[in-house]
Amino acid sequence: MSSHAVSVVKKGVNIELVSVLWMVIEAAVAIGSGIIAHSLALVAFGADSIIELIAGAVLLWRLTIEARGASLARVNLAEKISSWVVGIALLLLAVYIVVASIDKLWTHQGAESTYVGIGLAIASGIIMPILSRLKKKIGVEIGSKALRADGACSIVCAYMAWTVLAGVVLTALFGWWWVDSIAALALVYFVVKEGWEAVQEARGKEGACGCCHDDCC
16 A cells, blocks of 8 residues: 555544544434434434444544454455445435334424533534535545445435534524424435445445545545
8 A cells, every 4th residue: 555545544544533522422312312302313313323423433434444454355345344334324314314204293292492402413513514525536646435434324414414503503593392303304315315425335326426526525
């Protein structure tokens, strides 16, 4: 591996470390605030953070292996495992969002606004797109579809942050109890899309992830 390649991989390791640390904070704050405020979107946001934490930890393992000069076969195996983890985790999140949203709509449970939840959504809405772009850029440089998929996972997290923010604000301003669940359901398309693409990549399907081409990464 060239010195430039080693430098890029190490940069990826550092980005994943930052991502994992932020996911720990985000998950704890989102789930705690969501339970207190009875907010499905915040709890789902926290669940997504846990899923991304798991995916980030696996990607960190994969990048560390490459940074330490492991064989190509071992790096490829770690890459495949990482893609499976990211894909399956996202699809499971989609199932959770659908089930929880239907339950909330059926029982007429809405969200209450919290300053902590709003602050977290704003911070994540700013931080996650930056991390996503860096992950995708490095993923392209080192040829890692798994890292690019993890970048897509980060963008899903950003979508969730923006949706949570919109849902909480609209509930506070207009008393629209249903907007929390509808906002969460609006995320399902993005979650399923990114999850399915990651699974297809893990299965070795060429061209599975159209969003990871150079023109949109």
